Amino acid sequence: MRLDASGPARLPPVAPGLRIGLYGGSFNPAHLGHRHVSLVALKRLRLDRVWWMVTPGNPLKDRGELAAIDRRVERASRIADHPxxxxxxxxxxxxxxxxxxxxxxxxxxxxxxxFVWIMGADSLATFHRWQGFSEIAGLMPMAIVDRPGFTLTAPAARAARALAPWRIPETEAASLPDRAPPAWVFLHGPRSTLSSTALRAKPGGPA
Structure with a gap:
């Protein structure tokens, strides 16, 4: 399926030469862990912007607990709270x-x-199950931000092993947006323990 790139899409402001990180997910719900990943990417990759792309739903996850997209967008905007x-x-x-x-x-x-595609290390662990994961890696550079419990397992996962020849040193992370794909980096550092799954499990659910 090839999407029409000429139609209206209501994209955030964009201009040639900008370094933009793309952070996709269901954001069900958005939380400060998402914001933490974004701030790490902005700083370490020297990005101009990060876009939170709130998806209609993850094909690999049960949509039974998925809140309406307008509610997820509204909460994400409140949580992001960054220019x-x-x-x-x-x-x-x-x-x-x-x-x-x-x-x-x-x-x-x-x-x-x-553009740079941003993922948490937990997503890298299952990246091989995504449709066309090698195609994704060939479309734009990727940055993987460490998550608790995945520091060692994610870089050893099936997709990470397949893409190992194109992993760049973390010390060169700022050069990632300028590199031709495939290219990716694993960013270590402070990790957020927050998760959407845990927030949904709390009595009363997310605010």
Whole structure:
């Protein structure tokens, strides 16, 4: 499925040459751990912006507990609370079901923007199950931000092993947006223990 890159998508402001991190997920609900990952990426990768891309739903997860997308976007905007973090639900507007479709759409629409795909280390652990994970890696550089419990297991996961030849040293992380894909870096440092699953499990659910 090839999405039309010429139609309206309500993207956040963008200009050629900007270094923009793309952080996708269901954000069900958004929490300060998401913000922590974004601030790490902004600093370590020297990004101009990070976009939180609130997805219609993860094909690998049960949608039974998925809140309405407008509620998830509203909470994400409150949690982000940063002039360089934008929240968008454009994936639902262009009919994208998979990350590879979304990233292909953006690279066609804005070929002169230096996009970076951002993932938590927990997502890297299951990245091989994503549709077209090698295609995703070939579309734009990727930054993996460490998460508790995945510091050692994620870099040893199936997708990480397949992409090992293109991993760059963490000391060169700031150069990632300027590199041609495939290229990726694993960012260590302070880790957030917050998770959407744990927040949903609390009595009364997320605020």
């Amino acid at each position: 360089r973090i934008a929240v968008t639900d454009f994936e639902s507007r262009i009919g994208a079901r998979y990350t590879r479709q979304t990233l292909g759409f953006l690279t066609r629409r804005h070929p002169n923007v230096r």
